[in-house]
Amino acid sequence: MDLDAVRTFVAAADAGQFAEAAAELAVTQQAVSKRIAALERNLGVRLFTRTARGAELTIDGQAFLPHARELLRVAERAVASVGTGRRPLRVDVIASRVAPSGLMRGFHRAHPEVDLDVVMLFDIESAVAAIRSGAIDASFRAVAMPGQPLPEDIESVRVLDEPLQLLTGPAHALAGARSVTVAQLAGHRIWMPGIVPGTEWAAYYDDLVAEYGLTIEATGPNFGSDALLDTVADTPALATFMGEHTRLVWPAGHGLRRIPVTDPTPVYPHSILWHRDNSHPGLTTLRSHLAATTAGHDAAGTWTPGWVLPR
Numbered sequence: 001m002d003l004d005a006v007r008t009f010v011a012a013a014d015a016g017q018f019a020e021a022a023a024e025l026a027v028t029q030q031a032v033s034k035r036i037a038a039l040e041r042n043l044g045v046r047l048f049t050r051t052a053r054g055a056e057l058t059i060d061g062q063a064f065l066p067h068a069r070e071l072l073r074v075a076e077r078a079v080a081s082v083g084t085g086r087r088p089l090r091v092d093v094i095a096s097r098v099a100p101s102g103l104m105r106g107f108h109r110a111h112p113e114v115d116l117d118v119v120m121l122f123d124i125e126s127a128v129a130a131i132r133s134g135a136i137d138a139s140f141r142a143v144a145m146p147g148q149p150l151p152e153d154i155e156s157v158r159v160l161d162e163p164l165q166l167l168t169g170p171a172h173a174l175a176g177a178r179s180v181t182v183a184q185l186a187g188h189r190i191w192m193p194g195i196v197p198g199t200e201w202a203a204y205y206d207d208l209v210a211e212y213g214l215t216i217e218a219t220g221p222n223f224g225s226d227a228l229l230d231t232v233a234d235t236p237a238l239a240t241f242m243g244e245h246t247r248l249v250w251p252a253g254h255g256l257r258r259i260p261v262t263d264p265t266p267v268y269p270h271s272i273l274w275h276r277d278n279s280h281p282g283l284t285t286l287r288s289h290l291a292a293t294t295a296g297h298d299a300a301g302t303w304t305p306g307w308v309l310p311r
Contacts, residue, residue, distance in 0.1 A: 005039040017054035088115035089282035092139035099245035100140035161267035170255035171236035181263040207305035
């Protein structure tokens with residue numbers, strides 16, 4: 001149904017004259033007549049009768065008027081729902097317990113006025129496709145992987161370098177250390193079943209292994225963080241890497257240790273990605289918040305792969 005014709009009908013019904021409706025709508029009286037005639041043909045009924053005083057609603061016109069008003073209200077709500085800033089800001093944080101999720105919790109506390117939808121997408125290809133299609137507004141990723149540059153319409157900025165920690169059980173040889181150097185990790189088995197080939201974190205750990213001769217094993221099924229913690233707690237020969245800002249809870253009896261890694265400190269580079277044409281005001285607020293509240297990057301004594309974008 002032509003909403004301009006419906007709008008013209010309501011204006012004419014309220015004014016009682018086509019001439020006054022034309023003036024209100026800034027169109028000619030002929031245009032009003034044509035729109036009303038087209039609407040009557042569409043509905044198959046007469047909506048007005050002409051009188052000496054102007055135009056009066058027929059019985060069918062009186063029946064249609066409240067529905068016409070509701071049509072216009074629904075149309076206004078539909079337009080407002082996608083207007084700039086009216087829909088929630090949609091951000092991909094990859095997983096619920098990792099650093100990007102914590103960054104978004106901090107943003108929500110600081111800016112509760114910004115409506116948020118938090119989603120979790122597994123791989124960078126899905127995240128970039130969702131950004132380009134408008135399904136999400138932003139994603140946190142390590143960029144850019146070797147051989148996979150970002151599309152030209154995707155912007156990014158580095159927001160957080162997250163130090164890695166070694167997580168061990170109480171019987172592990174390094175469990176009593178206050179910190180460990182990268183060199184001290186050589187020869188120890190680091191078990192990370194969540195590493196999936198083709199992901200940016202797989203590329204990150206591949207470079208870490210190549211650079212420092214570490215032994216990282218991704219064997220066996222990934223049953224999630226709880227199973228990983230159970231195994232590390234019970235197996236003295238295994239340790240795992242964990243981001244400093246990863247939030248995990250385990251039973252007190254596990255006796256797990258989170259040990260800083262130094263000389264150098266491997267840091268995982270988190271960047272936020274968005275489409276260069278995205279005008280959502282919440283995105284601007286988020287970027288400003290991250291710029292003001294997150295630490296710098298490429299600090300002395302840290303390591304990242306050579307492919308990580310410096311900006």
